[in-house]
Amino acid sequence: MKIFDLIGGWLCLDFTNTADGDINTEWTEHLNSYADLVGWAGQAGLLDEVRAALLLKEADAYPAEAEAVLAHAIQLRMMLYHVFSAVAADETPDLTDFNRAINEAAQHLQSVLKAGDYSWDWSTEPEALDQMLWPVIWSAVDLLHSPQHKLVRECGGNTCSWLFLDTSRNHSRRWCDMKDCGNRAKARAHYHRIKQTG
Ligand SMILES: [Zn+2]
Numbered sequence: 001m002k003i004f005d006l007i008g009g010w011l012c013l014d015f016t017n018t019a020d021g022d023i024n025t026e027w028t029e030h031l032n033s034y035a036d037l038v039g040w041a042g043q044a045g046l047l048d049e050v051r052a053a054l055l056l057k058e059a060d061a062y063p064a065e066a067e068a069v070l071a072h073a074i075q076l077r078m079m080l081y082h083v084f085s086a087v088a089a090d091e092t093p094d095l096t097d098f099n100r101a102i103n104e105a106a107q108h109l110q111s112v113l114k115a116g117d118y119s120w121d122w123s124t125e126p127e128a129l130d131q132m133l134w135p136v137i138w139s140a141v142d143l144l145h146s147p148q149h150k151l152v153r154e155c156g157g158n159t160c161s162w163l164f165l166d167t168s169r170n171h172s173r174r175w176c177d178m179k180d181c182g183n184r185a186k187a188r189a190h191y192h193r194i195k196q197t198g
Contacts, residue, residue, distance in 0.1 A: 002030065004040050007177055009165030011139035013152070014044055016081045016163050017176070023081065023161040029074075034059045034066035034129070037073055041132035051126065058127050069129045076101055076133060080140055084163050087144070088154040098140070105137040157181030 008014040018040055020028040031037050038055050041047045047055065059066035079097045086093035108131070112121040122134050143149055148165060155162040155176035162176035175182035 001039055002036060004030065004043050005177070006044060007164055008162070009167060010143050010148075011044060011046075012080055012136050012143060013084065013163045013165060015040070015136045016077055016084065018077060021161070022159045026159060031070065031074060031077075034070045037070055037132065046132045046135055051123070054126060055129060055131075058129055062129070066129055069133075072130065073133055076137070080136075081161065081163070083140070083144070084152050085154055085161070087149055088152045088163065098144075101137045102141055105134040108134050109138075155181050 004014070004018060006014045008017050018030045020030065031040065035056060038047065038052050038059075042049070042052045079101065083093040083095065083098050108122060108125060108128070110121045110124050111118055112124070114121075120138075122131060122138075125131060143152070143165075151166045151171065153164055153166045153173065155164070156174040157176065157180075160176060160181050162181075164173070164176050166173040
């Protein structure tokens with residue numbers, strides 16, 4: 001099974017990071033099938049194994065619907081990327097499609113009583129193929145409305161458009177992942193230095 005990197009620090013940011021590379025040039029897709037979307041949602045804690053297996057069975061029975069959900073997911077991901085990339089750059093995002101997505105997701109939101117407490121619940125439509133997208137949208141609302149939206153950053157890597165929450169003590173995190181982008185940038189600087197002196 002494909003293993004996804006969950007380094008965003010917030011559900012909706014992890015979702016935007018399901019493709020790699022520079023959004024304007026080389027874009028490598030990691031959600032290549034509906035099963036990938038279910039795999040990501042499982043790893044992100046949105047679906048348990050039983051629910052994931054049920055959705056894969058549904059997708060087998062309704063392949064065209066599953067394909068449409070995947071296409072919609074990728075559209076939503078691009079929309080979320082544009083909103084939070086603008087937020088990271090201290091620009092004003094266009095919220096038209098964002099608000100449309102909120103309305104869509106809210107139709108599935110239920111209030112339930114569980115173990116003596118009332119809370120929100122998304123899981124009351126077990127066979128809905130797009131159920132993992134609703135809490136993703138809601139997490140985006142939570143983030144945008146929280147003071148933490150000021151901590152959203154876009155990776156400083158030349159060929160990386162990943163988003164993350166900078167929770168470092170002095171808010172100086174520049175890379176999505178030091179092992180990867182930070183080191184690549186350092187290696188590049190090193191290479192240029194060697195070329196100049198050599
Ligand atoms: Zn990066």
